[in-house]
Amino acid sequence: MFGSKGKTRQKQADAIVKALGSPPWLESVSVDETGRAVLVIEADPADTAVAEALRMDAEGKAGLVPGIKTVSTVLTAERKQGAAPAHTHNHAPAGSKGRTELLNLTPSPRRVQKGARLSDEAMQQGAPQRQQGSVAKIPGISRILVVASAKGGVGKSTVSVNLAAALAKTGMKVGLLDADIYGPSIPTMLGTQGAEPKGSANKKLVPVEAHGMKTLSIGYLSDPDAPMIWRGPIVMSAITQMLNDAEWGTPEDPLDVLVIDTPPGTGDAQLTIAQKVPVTAALIVTTPQEVALADVRRGAAMFTKTAVPVIGLVETMSYFQDPAGNKHYLMGHGGGKRMADALGLPLLAEVPMLQAIREGGDTGVPAAIGDEETAKAFHELARKVAIGLDTLETKAPPEIVFED
Ligand SMILES: Nc1ncnc2c1ncn2[C@@H]1O[C@H](COP(=O)(O)OP(=O)(O)OP(=O)(O)O)[C@@H](O)[C@H]1O
Secondary structure, three states: OOOHHHHHHHHHHHHHHHHOOOOOOEEEEEEOOOOEEEEEEEEOOOOHHHHHHHHHHHHHHHOOOOOOOEEEEEEEEOOOOOOOOOOOOOOOOOOOHHHHHHHHOOOOOOOOOEOEOOOHHHHHHOOOOOOOOOOOOOOOEOOEEEEEEOOOOOOHHHHHHHHHHHHHHOOOOEEEEEOOOOOOOHHHHHOOOOOOOEEOOOOOEEOEEEOOEEEEEHHHHOOOOOOOOOOHHHHHHHHHHHHHOEOOOOOOOOEOEEEEEOOOOOOHHHHHHHHHOOOOEEEEEEOOOHHHHHHHHHHHHHHHHOOOOEEEEEEEOOOEEOOOOOEEOOOOOOHHHHHHHHHOOOEEEEEOOOHHHHHHHHHOOOHHHOOHHHHHHHHHHHHHHHHHHHHHHHOOOOOOOOOO
16 A cells, blocks of 8 residues: 555654544644655634644644654644544545645645634734744854743753753853843852953953853843843843854854753743744753643743744752652652653653752852762753754754744
8 A cells, every 4th residue: 555655654644643642633644755744633713722732732742753854734623523533644535625635735834724823922023933944043153052941940040050061061162141031040050140241352242251161141231139120122132132242152163052041931031032043942941740731831832833943851859869869759750751741852851959959059160060979960961952952953843834
């Protein structure tokens, strides 16, 4: 029935169905020879928000199946009673002429049927969603990794600082940009409070050097005793300045990676960064509690929507190990793994709750450059992140285009 290529495509389609958990709303999956998957999702046209959420989630998961290069979705009205159940195919099913036409008419990117819509934030901004590669790269920066979390206080800045320090320790040229407008904590974590980035001869900001990294923080640019209300445009101009008008590297000698610590949540600031900054990939930080799942899902969906690949999840404060070596799962056990599985993302690290990590943050010497045992989790994470970023460079990004 199928040739060997056809069999591969069928396997990929089956893998997508499996990755999505064979849901009843998935009418069909097809994969063509270029690695483009088309998902046909049945949704209630009256509930566009649900349809949109299903689509984003499904596309994110499908995009992670090996061999899949782009994912497009066709949203259809709900199946009438007695219609065929969900199945996979490499060709439009015989006898479903309307659907065949629909699939054949969509060599291009994702089509959103009338009724489906973008998020409220995107609508408010009135801007088309970003397509990967559409934001110009910054000369002097090879890759940008954003570290995000759905909620505040989960240990995102701690992961950002230690990951950046661990990457720098491997010999990579690393930058760390603190874009956390609500609580720029990176100067404290690096022991650079009060630093004032100087201007260079060619009127660029010179990043502050700390622990083998180049760093800039919104905290260096604002008075910590005079908290200001940061609004979208101001945030973006500060971040844009720190990104584009700073001496991170040169086109001949660029940074290998710039880690950006973003503000927690999925509001305007995060969406703007994902859309306007040439982000290579995102990393999501969470704690083990189950309650955060919906928030994390929303965060992952935001990146999917803006065509930013998420390379994985990091669970932090996973457990406390007593002096006898017993592990105590104070915040629950396995939440990060379950969440990663539910989102179809790899869990890249489970960082323990350690006094040395907290103290490292408070004293300005990241634990990742400290003693071997404490630093281990971050070094392992850095290794996986470096591999993840390299892998992305050889894989075509998902293709996303919205219809008017
Ligand atoms: N693995 C860990 N072990 C011990 N303490 C930790 C760990 N991770 C984070 N902490 C501590 O928890 C507190 C919050 O961490 P952090 O500031 O990194 O969170 P955040 O998510 O960046 O917060 P915010 O939302 O304010 O940006 C800090 O005091 C930090 O030292």
